[in-house]
Amino acid sequence: MIRITRNDAADILKSADKILILTHQSPDGDTLGSGYAICRALRSLNKQANVICGDFVPAKYDYLSEGIDIQDFEPEFILAVDIADPKLLGKNLSHYGDKVDLCIDHHGSNTGYAKKLLLDDTCAACAEIIYDIINILGVEIDKCIAECIYTGISTDTGCFRYSNTTANSHFIVAKLMQIGFNYFRINRRMFEIKSRERIEMEMRALEGMEYFLDGKVAIITLTKDMINNSDPGELEGITPLPRQVEGVRCGITLKQHDDNVYRISVRTGHDLDASKICARLGGGGHKCAAGCSVRGTRDEVIDKLLNAVKDEMSACLKPDEDNIICRPTIDDIQGMDELA
Ligand SMILES: [Mn+2]
Structure with missing residues (x-):
């Protein structure tokens, strides 16, 4: 080359x-x-x-x-x-x-x-x-x-x-x-435009969304059935969803490719490197968007992913800037009352 x-x-x-x-x-x-x-x-x-x-x-x-x-x-x-x-x-x-x-x-x-x-x-x-x-x-x-x-x-x-x-x-x-x-x-x-099927798919995907590692990881699973019953173009739009949740540093979408093979999409904020997480599992991509394929049952795949995320979180010392909550906390509000 x-x-x-x-x-x-x-x-x-x-x-x-x-x-x-x-x-x-x-x-x-x-x-x-x-x-x-x-x-x-x-x-x-x-x-x-x-x-x-x-x-x-x-x-x-x-x-x-x-x-x-x-x-x-x-x-x-x-x-x-x-x-x-x-x-x-x-x-x-x-x-x-x-x-x-x-x-x-x-x-x-x-x-x-x-x-x-x-x-x-x-x-x-x-x-x-x-x-x-x-x-x-x-x-x-x-x-x-x-x-x-x-x-x-x-x-x-x-x-x-x-x-x-x-x-x-x-x-x-x-x-x-x-x-x-x-x-x-x-x-x-x-x-902007989403088909009705897409909206329904999003509803089902979000319904099954699970949280791990104190809410820092959110995972959506798309089963073979869900994938087969949808336009592949619509599936692309699912992967950003888990990262939209407040407090989530790493949003993951599992797409069941075969019974024991999952295609994984990882989306992160800029404090975590998605490509490094995926590289630990033989994949790659960009800093905020990466992918890999993982074999195993769904539980095994999630286990492997969470281990890769944990390893990457401890290797990365950057503060969790993306998820600073803009809404005032109860303490802030009480503080403001005292000032007033
Ligand atoms: Mn490109």
């Missing part, structure tokens, strides 16, 4: 053709937005390019691929976007794992599986790197490319709320807004 710069990556793409762009399983706005943005840019340079995903792509992302028909060609160049680990290609695309010519990514945990790697883990979204490359390629960013890049950045930053959001994230989006596109429509679709 060779680490390369944005300029190198642009040069490589300039001389490549018949490009197959891979996105990760359980696709999100960043992998799809990055994939379709670079696909549109490459096509405008008269190159052949397709985007593929090994998993079901939820309908809410349809606009990203609008007007992008599948072209018929034998791939000569394999590009992976937003994929930290070949395992994330999923079953259907796993045969590309050792054939990736170029990987563009922003995950610090990238395993270096591609022949060439453009990695910038200071970026909140892979789409931020893609924006730079499209500019280096000299492609004019149109409304459709702007929508793709905006979708990548807005979804990976939780609509600019997460701590990974930088001045550069806002700067790029400001430039996109000057071009003009309907961000309101995208925000409604990505961050």
Whole structure:
């Protein structure tokens, strides 16, 4: 594996053709937005390019691929976007794992599986790197490319709320807004609208939420039945829920993949490192959002997770700043009465 710069990556793409762009399983706005943005840019340079995903792509992302028909060609160049680990290609695309010519990514945990790697883990979204490359390629960013890049950045930053959001994230989006596109429509679709099934799923998930370690950990379990009866796109929205509870430092979602295999999503505030918790169990990701797969019965899996969280909590000495309770305590109120 060779680490390369944005300029190198642009040069490589300039001389490549018949490009197959891979996105990760359980696709999100960043992998799809990055994939379709670079696909549109490459096509405008008269190159052949397709985007593929090994998993079901939820309908809410349809606009990203609008007007992008599948072209018929034998791939000569394999590009992976937003994929930290070949395992994330999923079953259907796993045969590309050792054939990736170029990987563009922003995950610090990238395993270096591609022949060439453009990695910038200071970026909140892979789409931020893609924006730079499209500019280096000299492609004019149109409304459709702007929508793709905006979708990548807005979804990976939780609509600019997460701590990974930088001045550069806002700067790029400001430039996109000057071009003009309907961000309101995208925000409604990505961050507001929920199907009735989703609301019902949230109700069931929250009903079964359990607390551990003095309320510092909240866990939601999605059983195979719950998952099979729902649109995979809706499941994404469940993972932020346990972290929303006051006092919770680590929110965990267990998705039952097989009888004895759980896919785990870990979300933390910025005082705890989710990627370190998951690394203890063979996974990885970002500081505030990471994942892993754990084998065992549900109780065994929860046990392993809680041990990893406890170990990480004792290794991390940062104060629990996120959870300072803003509501005055009884003591404060009594104190105020005395002052009055
Ligand atoms: Mn991403």
